[in-house]
Amino acid sequence: MTGDNGGPLPQVLLWAVEHAASLGRSLSTTTLCEAAVGRLEVDGVALTIDTPRGVSDTRCATSPLAEQLAELHNTVEEGPSVDACREGIAVLAADLDTPELQSRWPLFTPLAVEAGAHAVFALPLRVGSIVLGAFSLHRVDALALSPASLIDALAFAQLALRMLLDEHAGLPRPDGAPRIEALPLHSAQVHQATGMVSAQLRVSARDALASLRARAFAEQRTLSDLAAAVVAREVRFAPFKEPP
Secondary structure, three states: OOOOOOOOHHHHHHHHHHHHHHOOOOOOHHHHHHHHHHHHOOOEEEEEEEOOOOOEEEEEEOOHHHHHHHHHHHHHOOOHHHHHHHHOOOEEEOOOOOHHHHHHOOOHHHHHHHHOOOEEEEEEEEEOOEEEEEEEEEEOOOOOOOHHHHHHHHHHHHHHHHHHHHHHHOOOOOOOOOOOOOOOOOOHHHHHHHHHHHHHHOOOHHHHHHHHHHHHHHOOOOHHHHHHHHHOOOOOOOOOOOOO
């Protein structure tokens, strides 16, 4: 995935690498989620991916409750993570035990509270118009994320997304850290498709390539295969429309 080296992302990457090293393990989405729990002072984190079959796949859950909440979202098809994926925006529920949220998620809310979660924060794994899944955090107490913690949480989610896309693209990570720079345009067809997507979405070539990679991941196909379909005009990208 693309992006600059500014903002909180480098610090979050350092935290994740240090946490993995302290455990004698390599950096992975699991150690990343574990690092997020400690740094953000939440009680659990789950990383879920929407599959082409239309169901959610839990890639990691740091606690039994985190796993239970991920499964609950998938079962009742409502809740913060479901809305985050559908709308492509962060959904922050600092107190689930309120009439407003009970009305918004009548199935999810009482079951989540009964399970022991009173706050859930879901951040979409989004690249342009494509939402691949959600990075969800929970607290057992009804307590909002501070502005600083929310910024760091968004960076953790962005890093998790980069790691997933790098893994799908087969990018080597000899140092155990995800690549910050863009995937090289290793074929003329990928280069051509990137230009076409850039024009379709009216974004930079770097962001167009990120969108290509995200869609390839979402559809479980290779980047080269998707690029060929774009060049053949079998696939077209449309800008993301914000929900009303």
